[in-house]
Amino acid sequence: MTKKLLLLVLFIAKLSINAQDVIYEKSKFTHQDTLRGSITPERAWWDLTYYHLDIKVDPEEKFISGKNTIQYKVLESNSLMQIDLQAPLKITAIIQNGDSLDVKHDGNAHFITLKNVQNIGSIQSLDVFYEGKPREAVSAPWDGGISWKKDNNGNHFIASSCQGLGASVWWPCKDHMYDEVDSMLISVNVPSKLIDVSNGRLRKVEQIGDTKTYHWFVGNPINNYGVNINIGDYVNFSEVYDGMAGNLDMDYYVLKDNLEKAKDHFKDAPKMMKAFEHWFGQYPFYKDGFKLVEVPYLGMEHQSSVTYGNQYKQGYLGTDLSGTGWGLKFDFIIIHESGHEWFANNITNKDAADMWIHEGFTAYSENLFLDYYYGKEASADYVIGTRKNIKNDRPLIGPYGVNKEGSGDMYYKGANMLHTLRQLIEDDEKWRQILRKMNVEFYHQTVTSKQIEEYLSKETRIDLTEFFNQYLRTTKIPTLEYKIDKKQLKYRWTNIVEKFDMPVQVKIGDSDQWLFPKSEWQTMEIPSNNISIIIDRDFYVETKAL
Secondary structure, eight states: OOOOEEEOOOOBTTBOOOGGGSEEEGGGOOHHHHHHHSOOHHHHTEEEEEEEEEEEEETTTTEEEEEEEEEEEESSOOSEEEEEOOTTOEEEEEEETTEEOEEEEETTEEEEEOOSOOOTTOEEEEEEEEEEOOOBOSSTTTSOEEEEEEOTTSOEEEEEEOTTTOGGGTSOBOOOTTOOBSEEEEEEEEETTOEEEOSSEEEEEEEETTEEEEEEEEOSOBOGGGOOOEEESEEEEEEEEEETTEEEEEEEEEEGGGHHHHHHHTTHHHHHHHHHHHHHOSOTTGGGOEEEEEOSSSEEOOTTSEEEOSTTOSBBTTBOTTSSSGGGSSBHHHHHHHHTTTBTTTEEESSGGGTHHHHHHHHHHHHHHHHHHHOHHHHHHHHHHGGGGOOOOSOSSOOTTTTOOOOGGGTHHHHHHHHHHHHHHOOHHHHHHHHHHHHHHTTTEEEOHHHHHHHHHHHHTSOOHHHHHHHHHOOOOOEEEEEEETTEEEEEEESOOTTOOOOEEEEETTEEEEEOOOSSOEEEEOSOTTOOEEEOTTSOOEEEEO
């Protein structure tokens, strides 16, 4: 059967897009994709206020059982609610006010028929009981699920990771990014010799026979995939950081054998906090503290419970992603995943299609860390060095409503787009204040790409409409074509969206100048036909001499 192509035209406040640049195959997306990725009517009428996830983890059987109490505010009258839980986990019962409720299963979406009148403005709650063997992560964190491993001493070493796939792979929830729960209690029962570390602050530990239940409370809004369990033979050490909002508790949980190694290696954590509070403003979760937790996979940005598995090496598992040497000046996982506390956990995308907000800004945070400690040129070396990893296979923004991210270029292309924007501003302190203000403006909020783009246009006082269309919604890299003839420099942009007219800095001979190319040829007088033309490397563009 011939495949039909679906043209997704993304309209954003004055934004025009060439439809051929954002093409997706309709057949790629299913009914389940829509149920997972869209704000369905069964989700829209209620607002999350509180979760109590109360579970027992059986490491020997790789089995989870328990319940999630879901508290919500009624926004519109309705009697049908969507809750998400992925197979092979099963819902065993749903109870509201003592009554068992009927549920209709549609794949990973479960539609609950409520008996009570749902009065607008009222606060309601229900308990969702479930059990089963959750999907096992084979190559975490990319495939998602639970990692059931053992440490070198034969102790169970377990962790969750579910970005993209969704939190419903291991617990029942309203599994869409647009609605973050306001606060949450996470209660995890494990064998006595093990410790569970989850998000927020530890309220208490209960001994129950030969098991212990760890109760962690999250006092800030949290996205679903940011919720985690980490279970192992942990030891803890900590420090108090003197930060922008006063004392910040920074806790570290590592396997016993790695304690001394971690005490030295984790010195990057307070260094990170100092640099990122400088660039992005106050750490967003003082109420919940900051934790770095060792896990049996590479790492992930779980809110206030950042997970770490970089083998106590500098760079990315001992390699420099930029190829410049600067990437070996820091532990990639500590810096990158902690940067997500500002971009992913504080400012969170509403739809997976806008994941560039998380990854573009956080990849960019790596070179700002270098900027803070090693200077602007080191920072530029690093981010420009990562360009070799850009594939330009798909646009950075994906299709909306189907839980689909854009290209993996959201990391390196996103970072280089922001580095280019910094050049257009021509004022590093202004750029820093824009980033800091952004984390205040969208504090603990879910946002769209449209909101971020409009904010940056407003604060920079530059119309960035075509700039974002170019870099976010196409795979085209602006190409500056130029030729020299009769002491005239002729230049223009090609490979661009309509009306793209970004200025660019060049060195003409010994003189630094700004050019203002358009799609039509522009002309300027130059001293000689033999003069050199060098485009500033800080701009993510290509050049072509004719």
